[in-house]
Amino acid sequence: MGSATYLQKFREDASKVRVLVVDDEEFLRSIVRERLEIAGYIVEEASNGNEALAMLEGSVPFSVLLTDIRMPGMDGITLLGVWGKRCPGTAGIVMSANAELDTAVHALKMGACDYITKPFNFDVLLITIENALRKKDLERQLDDYRANLEGKVKEQTDIINSMYVRSIDAMIKALEAKDFYTRGHSHRVTLYSIAIADELGVTGQEREDLHRASVLHDLGKIGVREAVLNKPGKLTELEFAEIVRHPGTAVRILEPIPFFHPLLPAILHHHERFDGKGYPSRLAGRNIPLASRIMTISDTFDAMTSTRAYRKALPVADAIAEIRRCSGTQFDPEIVPAFLACQPKIVIPDEVSLPDGFEEAVPASFLPRPV
Ligand SMILES: [Fe+2]
Structure with missing residues (x-):
């Protein structure tokens, strides 16, 4: 599926693509929000990790978590770790300053799908979000495939085992006849x-x-x-x-x-x-x-x-x-x-x-x- 088609698919049903922007800079949050809403996303904001986690309760799941790293209270890396355990289906993206590249790499190890360096071009941000969504979607498909495959393998194994049991049962009957x-x-x-x-x-x-x-x-x-x-x-x-x-x-x-x-x-x-x-x-x-x-x-x-x-x-x-x-x-x-x-x-x-x-x-x- 091409990238335009992919985003288009989400845009057709925008309620499915909810983005949570977490950053302590209000100006950055509002400008990101504005651009993402123009692109068709539903956007919510939080100023730090604790506030972001509180938004998980009773909320429709977020498809994307776009988070800064350095924030007062809970930082972005800790947020990613906790969030990933509670909502593994969310695509995490880290916004980092150039100087924080090592931390961004650490964030990827913590399960983030991607990172984007500040200041960023909004077209690049949209592509990054789209790629992260595609990655998560592929992960989901892979999980479904694995689950189906395991089911199919088990089904076949059960059939084979029952055939073995029937053959052995026939041997027991042959023995008893003898x-x-x-x-x-x-x-x-x-x-x-x-x-x-x-x-x-x-x-x-x-x-x-x-x-x-x-x-x-x-x-x-x-x-x-x-x-x-x-x-x-x-x-x-x-x-x-x-x-x-x-x-x-x-x-x-x-x-x-x-x-x-x-x-x-x-x-x-x-x-x-x-x-x-x-x-x-x-x-x-x-x-x-x-x-x-x-x-x-x-x-x-x-x-x-x-x-x-x-x-x-x-x-x-x-x-x-x-x-x-x-x-x-x-x-x-x-x-x-x-x-x-x-x-x-x-x-x-x-x-x-x-x-x-x-x-x-x-x-x-x-x-x-x-x-
Ligand atoms: Fe015996």
């Missing part, structure tokens, strides 16, 4: 983990990450042969080694997708034991991520109370007794009481089946509230 006995396992582990987390007071992103990690924790079993997963008898050493690799396999599947990064430590270490005898890293105590220490209880409890290829389900009461017995060795002794006492705050989806005998054996507080 491993008949773990059908519904990740759902139940998620249910128990969240109930424990709520009892422990885990909230926000940490709770959300635990939820996601619980759903995905056994994803790596997709890399374990079906014959091993569903083997009725005891596993050989090699077969067990194949099982042990499943947390690492899950991490390798999820690692390329940044969206899943916060979940990886919890998934990798969901088979660690509190006494350091677990796998894959033999981490112990609080070196094991909190989410893993929670998930390992949920995971073991569900494994014990589900029928597997190699054994029948344990009664729920026996499984609870086993969790208690292993508190401090396999499980974090500070999380076991939460497992025993937790009160779920989520509604169980219809498709999730609980182990037989669960309701009789589990403390009432653990059971989900009726919908």
Whole structure:
């Protein structure tokens, strides 16, 4: 847009272009005012910084702040700083004497759009104002563009993430189809983990990450042969080694997708034991991520109370007794009481089946509230 057109645009709606002239010299203010009003601007005056700031209250915003530097009371530089914080959309212009060039440069650093040296030619003043307005307008356009761009990027990222989640969900379903006995396992582990987390007071992103990690924790079993997963008898050493690799396999599947990064430590270490005898890293105590220490209880409890290829389900009461017995060795002794006492705050989806005998054996507080 050419400069004439630009100013013309403002002149057509002059109420939008309000200029505040701040100078302790009344004569200079009045002559500047007269010239700017002839050019189509609405002009107001203040004799120092304090007076200028007082004019901000309840006033229609000023498009331009044209200020002297040296004034009694608040000087122009301080005024620019305070004004810029309260009205960042105003174009600040400093009027300085030649001798004050350093100060004018300082004013630019403080956010002024431009400066003009006194005495000035009024045509130059008009061009300076116009340039400052254009600069502010471009800044606004850039801000709008950035805001829109951020929104668009977020929208696209959400779409991509939801596609990833759907693909991974499909993989979980494929895993459950392959491993008949773990059908519904990740759902139940998620249910128990969240109930424990709520009892422990885990909230926000940490709770959300635990939820996601619980759903995905056994994803790596997709890399374990079906014959091993569903083997009725005891596993050989090699077969067990194949099982042990499943947390690492899950991490390798999820690692390329940044969206899943916060979940990886919890998934990798969901088979660690509190006494350091677990796998894959033999981490112990609080070196094991909190989410893993929670998930390992949920995971073991569900494994014990589900029928597997190699054994029948344990009664729920026996499984609870086993969790208690292993508190401090396999499980974090500070999380076991939460497992025993937790009160779920989520509604169980219809498709999730609980182990037989669960309701009789589990403390009432653990059971989900009726919908
Ligand atoms: Fe696992």
